[in-house]
Amino acid sequence: MAGHVDTVYQMIQGLDQRLSAQEEASRDPQPQEASSGVSPEQKLNLPDRFSGNSIVIIIALALALGLGFSVVGHKTHMTTVNALGLIGNNVTLSCTFTHDEKESSNILWRKEGETGIVYKYKNGNISLTDQNELFKHRTSLFLEELAAGNASLQITNVQITDAGVYYCIITNSKGREQHNATLKVGAFTEVTVTNTSETTIHCDSLTWYPEPTVTWLNVTAGSVFTNPNTTYSNSTYETNTNFSGAMNDMKYRCVIQNYLAHAEGDALFTDVIAPNTAPYTFRGGRERATWM
Structure with missing residues (x-):
């Protein structure tokens, strides 16, 4: 950009010097020349691109370049x-x-x-x-x-x-x-996974926003259960959901999520070998919640 400005300046300076020389020469009497169709610009030995209109354009360009430096150089980033x-x-x-x-x-x-x-x-x-x-x-x-x-x-x-x-x-x-x-x-909170019967798993999470979706997975079998029995309460969507039909030796996962956060908890039913105990054991697994 600086090179362009120097070039314009030199061009204008050269024109000024030639115009001054022509003005000085005009003060001395000169023989009347026959009309030859030569333009004033040609008498000054100016290239065609330096017509009167071009001079105006060059000056306008120089001014525009100067204004450009002023604006760009001071803009706040x-x-x-x-x-x-x-x-x-x-x-x-x-x-x-x-x-x-x-x-x-x-x-x-x-x-x-x-x-x-x-x-x-x-x-x-x-x-x-x-x-x-x-x-x-x-x-x-x-x-x-x-x-x-x-x-x-x-x-x-x-x-x-x-x-x-x-x-x-x-x-x-x-x-x-x-x-x-x-x-x-x-908003989001971790999930808590518990059992309410031998075949029912309960999953709850206290606070969610916006409204989340709930999905249950049988991790062992690789199956997904959508549209589970789920209820929401209050403006920050306290979430409660149940999965029925759980079987022994199967890992189940409760997934609660929206476009901002994701939480899940695992559960497992297993047979109990020890005598005189309940016919099953419920074990809650890992529980985690994170921003997406």
């Missing part, structure tokens, strides 16, 4: 990262930017579809007079990291209503930039 929040826990929406050495950056967080602000930091001070009630006493910035370009937002005690699209807006001497980050909210 930003990045945001989507996040996944566990209900009742804390979550951080990441937003980083190029620190402005000239002045303090103003930082504004908004949520799509909500009135008021989520958080505002302006002229070196926290400004929450127009903060949305949903976020009062639950949002903050990492103020000690602002100078390093960290404008990330922390939300405490995450609620279902916190899910949505958030906007991180940075304003400083370099201009105004805005990026968005999506917060997904979910």
Whole structure:
């Protein structure tokens, strides 16, 4: 880019010198020349591409290149990262930017579809007079990291209503930039597997969001049972499910999942050899739950 600017400058400088020479020559009386159809540009020994219109274009190009340097060189660079929040826990929406050495950056967080602000930091001070009630006493910035370009937002005690699209807006001497980050909210707990009869296995998990699906598997036989007897209760989908028809020496697995999390627990019925005991033994197996 710098090479192009130098070339344009040299071209314009050369034209200026030739025009000055022509002006100087015009001051001395010269014999009247017969019309030969020669253009003024040709008299100056200018190449065809340097017509009057071309000169204007060259100057406009030089100006455009200068403006380009101004805009590109001062633009604030930003990045945001989507996040996944566990209900009742804390979550951080990441937003980083190029620190402005000239002045303090103003930082504004908004949520799509909500009135008021989520958080505002302006002229070196926290400004929450127009903060949305949903976020009062639950949002903050990492103020000690602002100078390093960290404008990330922390939300405490995450609620279902916190899910949505958030906007991180940075304003400083370099201009105004805005990026968005999506917060997904979910909940999950480990499963507990017990037996309610010689052939029935019960599986429950206290908290899920969004609504999960339940699948039972006979791991030993490699079979899958969909649409089991399952009930949900409350807004965070406490899950209870039963599998009937369990057989001895077969491993069964209860799987509860949604698009955010996955949990499962294993169970096994076995024959009991010891006399004077129940005709079967139930053994709960491994239980685990993780984000997808």
